[in-house]
Amino acid sequence: GQQVMQIPQYQHVQEGEDFTTYCNSSTTLSNIQWYKQRPGGHPVFLIQLVKSGEVKKQKRLTFQFGEAKKNSSLHITATQTTDVGTYFCAGGDTGGFKTIFGAGTRLFVKA
Amino acid sequence: DGGITQSPKYLFRKEGQNVTLSCEQNLNHDAMYWYRQDPGQGLRLIYYSQIVNDFQKGDIAEGYSVSREKKESFPLTVTSAQKNPTAFYLCASSIVNTEAFFGQGTRLTVV
Numbered sequence: 001g002q003q004v005m006q007i008p009q010y011q012h013v014q015e016g017e018d019f020t021t022y023c024n025s026s027t028t029l030s031n032i033q034w035y036k037q038r039p040g041g042h043p044v045f046l047i048q049l050v051k052s053g054e055v056k057k058q059k060r061l062t063f064q065f066g067e068a069k070k071n072s073s074l075h076i077t078a079t080q081t082t083d084v085g086t087y088f089c090a091g092g093d094t095g096g097f098k099t100i101f102g103a104g105t106r107l108f109v110k111a
Numbered sequence: 112d113g114g115i116t117q118s119p120k121y122l123f124r125k126e127g128q129n130v131t132l133s134c135e136q137n138l139n140h141d142a143m144y145w146y147r148q149d150p151g152q153g154l155r156l157i158y159y160s161q162i163v164n165d166f167q168k169g170d171i172a173e174g175y176s177v178s179r180e181k182k183e184s185f186p187l188t189v190t191s192a193q194k195n196p197t198a199f200y201l202c203a204s205s206i207v208n209t210e211a212f213f214g215q216g217t218r219l220t221v222v
Contacts, residue, residue: 042201
């Protein structure tokens with residue numbers, strides 16, 4: 001079945017350093033979504049990418065969708081302690097309504 | 112005030128007992144989903160529903176059952192056949208292939 005792999009599983013950074021998480025799908029996706037889950041909370045939607053090669057920015061966050069629509073990345077510039085949490089990618093399958101989540105990357109930021 | 116509501120927040124189950132987790136949304140979304148999250152892990156899809164009176168198994172449906180009699184409601188029953196039910200359960204809803212809105216989650220513990 002369709003799988004969405006996400007790496008790394010964990011990342012420890014010093015405040016001010018950059019951070020990137022990568023997402024790869026075994027099949028072509030209709031779209032990719034990114035979510036953030038704070039410790040003890042529920043996932044909150046960040047953004048959706050639909051077009052091949054699409055790049056979107058939200059302040060210090062940059063999201064990319066690969067040309068083949070099988071991979072994506074989230075890059076955070078100059079991390080802050082408020083960035084702490086788990087970042088999930090979620091791929092929409094082209095055949096139906098199912099959204100498959102990656103395992104997430106847990107970000108730790110040391111002040 | 113639109114949103115998605117899960118109840119209860121915490122639930123304790125005895126061995127061999129069935130329990131039902133509630134999920135209600137007033138966002139007028141057609142699609143609803145149930146995910147399971149284990150500590151430090153990603154989201155695994157249990158069941159999803161695209162429309163009233165229709166639902167499909169996700170990746171880990173064994174030991175769980177659902178119903179979708181109303182658009183607003185998608186309850187999940189954790190049956191005694193689920194051998195390791197202790198987890199954080201998240202319900203979500205969406206318009207097809209767009210952002211998912213998550214409830215606050217139900218933390219289920221077997222005692």
